[in-house]
Amino acid sequence: MRGFLSTIWNTKGLARWILLGGAVVTVVFLVFALFAPWIAPFDFNQTRDASGAKFPKLQSPSSAHWLGTNDQFFDIFSRVVWGARTALEVVVISVLVAALIGLPLGLVSGFVGGWVDRVLVFVMDALYTIPSLLLAIIFAFLLRDALGGSIVAVALALAAIYVPQYYRVVRSTTVSARESTYIEAARAIGAKPTTIIRKYLFGNVVQSVPVIGTLNAADALGTLAALGFLGLGIQPTEASEWGYDLSRALDDAQAGVWWPALWPGLAIILLITALTLVGEGLNETLNPALRRRRLLPVRFPARAAPQDPPEIAETAK
Numbered sequence: 001m002r003g004f005l006s007t008i009w010n011t012k013g014l015a016r017w018i019l020l021g022g023a024v025v026t027v028v029f030l031v032f033a034l035f036a037p038w039i040a041p042f043d044f045n046q047t048r049d050a051s052g053a054k055f056p057k058l059q060s061p062s063s064a065h066w067l068g069t070n071d072q073f074f075d076i077f078s079r080v081v082w083g084a085r086t087a088l089e090v091v092v093i094s095v096l097v098a099a100l101i102g103l104p105l106g107l108v109s110g111f112v113g114g115w116v117d118r119v120l121v122f123v124m125d126a127l128y129t130i131p132s133l134l135l136a137i138i139f140a141f142l143l144r145d146a147l148g149g150s151i152v153a154v155a156l157a158l159a160a161i162y163v164p165q166y167y168r169v170v171r172s173t174t175v176s177a178r179e180s181t182y183i184e185a186a187r188a189i190g191a192k193p194t195t196i197i198r199k200y201l202f203g204n205v206v207q208s209v210p211v212i213g214t215l216n217a218a219d220a221l222g223t224l225a226a227l228g229f230l231g232l233g234i235q236p237t238e239a240s241e242w243g244y245d246l247s248r249a250l251d252d253a254q255a256g257v258w259w260p261a262l263w264p265g266l267a268i269i270l271l272i273t274a275l276t277l278v279g280e281g282l283n284e285t286l287n288p289a290l291r292r293r294r295l296l297p298v299r300f301p302a303r304a305a306p307q308d309p310p311e312i313a314e315t316a317k
Contacts (some may be wrong), residue, residue, distance in 0.1 A: 005305060009100065011090040013072065015280075015281050015284035015285050016281070016285065017171055018255075018277050018281040018284075019027065019277070019278060019280075019282060019285055020281075021277055022273075022274045022275065022276070022277025022278035022280075022281060023274075023278055023281075024274075025270060025271070025273070025277075026271070026272035026274045026278060028288045029087075029088070029267075029274070030083045030084075030088065031249055031272075032080075032081045032084035032085070033084040033085040033087070033088040033089075034060050034085075034146065035090075036082050036085045037082050037133025038125040039079060039081050040075075040077065040078040040081040040082055040173040040198045040272060041075065041077070042075045042078040043078065043082075044048065044060055044074070044078060044082035044083075044239065044240035045074065045236070045237065045256060046074070046075070046078070047073040047074060047117075054073060054075075054262045055069050055073045055074070055075065055269050056069060057071060057073055058070065058071055058252060058257050059071065061259060065077065067080065067259060067263050068230055068259040068260065069148065070245065070249060070252070071249075071251075072248065074237075075240040076259065076260060076263050076264075077263075078240075078244075079245055079264070080240075080242070080263050080264060080295060081239045081265050082237075082240035083237065083240040083241055083242045083245070083267075084174070084267070084271075085239075085240075086151065086234060086239040087221055087224065087238055087242070087243050087271065089151050089155070090151055090155045090158065090220065090222055090224050090234075091217045091220050091224075092153055092161065093151070093155035093156075094155040094156070094157070094158035094216075095159075095162065095213045095217055096099065096218050097155070097159035098158075098159040098160075098161075098162035098165075098166055098216065099162075099209060100215060101159070101163050101166075101167055102162070102164070102165065102166025102167040102170065103166055103170050103205075103206070103298070105120060105124075105163075105165040105167050105170075105171075105212075106166060106169070106170025106171040106174060107167070107171075107174055107197050107202065107205065108120075108172060108175075108197070109121065109167070109171050109174075110170065110171040110172070110175040110178065110194075111178050111196070111201065112120055112191065113195055117171075120167070120171075121171075123191055124163070124167045124168065124248075125184075127160070127162040127163070127164045127280050128168070130164075131221070132161045132170065132223060132246040133223060133226055133227075134153040135160060135161050136157050136158055136160070136191050136223050136226075136227060137227070137230075137232055139156065139157035139159040140153065140154065140227060140232050140239040141161045141232075142235070143157055147197065148262075150234065150235075150238055151234055151238065151239060153225060154234055157227075158224065160221055161177070161219075161220075161284060161307065162219075162220070165212060166209070166212060169208055169212060170205050170208075170209075172248025173204065173205040174201055174205055174207065177201055177204050177205065178201070179208055181187065182200060182234070183196060183200060183201070186200055211279055211282045214275055214278050214279035214282055215275075215276065215279035217275050217279075218271075218272045218275035218276045218279065221268065221271055221272050221275065222268070222272055224241070224243060225241075225242055225243030226239040226243060228242065228243025228244040228245075228247065229243040229244070229246055230245070230247075231244075242265075242267055243264075243268070244267050245260070246261055246264045246265050246268070248260070249261035249264070268307065274317070315317045
């Protein structure tokens with residue numbers, strides 16, 4: 001971790017500011033997600049205040065409801081804050097599951113080769129040719145009977161999209177690294193294949209995973225919003241989801257009621273942009289070929305005054 005932070009600190013130029021700018025916005029949404037019960041004034045599906053009075057329908061922003069209310073009598077600010085927690089849960093689960101499946105499959109396929117490699121390449125290429133949104137819709141339908149419209153079901157549907165991406169990148173890196181000198185030396189001393197993969201290959205191929213994970217997180221957020229917009233994502237009784245709220249607000253926006261659509265859409269745009277900036281900044285910061293390093297000042301030691309030889313000093317006396 002110290003080396004990672006040192007690399008970022010010693011990087012200069014636009015890449016560093018892109019990374020920091022995206023990280024600041026991402027941290028704001030992380031705070032919303034982690035502290036939603038304390039930040040949001042109401043629950044995500046709450047339609048009545050503490051006295052039991054029902055919230056007004058489609059009320060414009062006011063002191064009681066900072067961002068207004070929507071057509072379902074929900075407080076929009078609370079829905080936006082709780083939606084950050086939903087987005088965080090779905091993104092983290094989908095990216096972690098995809099990495100935990102794609103990373104070992106890519107390592108084994110690239111290192112072992114043979115028929116195992118050919119079968120895995122065929123399966124992953126077949127999945128990769130299907131458009132990501134269509135593949136997410138297919139898995140959402142398949143998982144709906146087993147898990148319903150829950151956060152886990154949508155996260156697993158999104159994870160199926162990104163497994164081929166991790167597999168392709170890790171396999172490509174493994175194929176180029178398995179013929180390296182240090183791998184041949186490990187084979188020569190009798191290291192087992194599992195030892196070579198765990199101790200020598202894993203550390204080299206895992207360096208690109210954080211960049212892929214960050215970019216996949218931005219894409220997962222957009223796909224999650226698309227599923228919610230189509231009514232195939234998380235059910236409104238399960239959690240607050242920005243895509244669903246945006247879909248419900250379309251008719252109101254056509255009637256001139258702008259606030260139910262503005263804030264969920266703005267949250268989606270801001271978080272996707274922030275995650276994309278973090279991914280691009282990490283790519284240019286961690287890639288030695290793209291990174292511009294901070295130049296440190298060079299200081300030379302002061303030169304001592306020349307001393308006269310002893311025989312010249314005696315003559316001068």
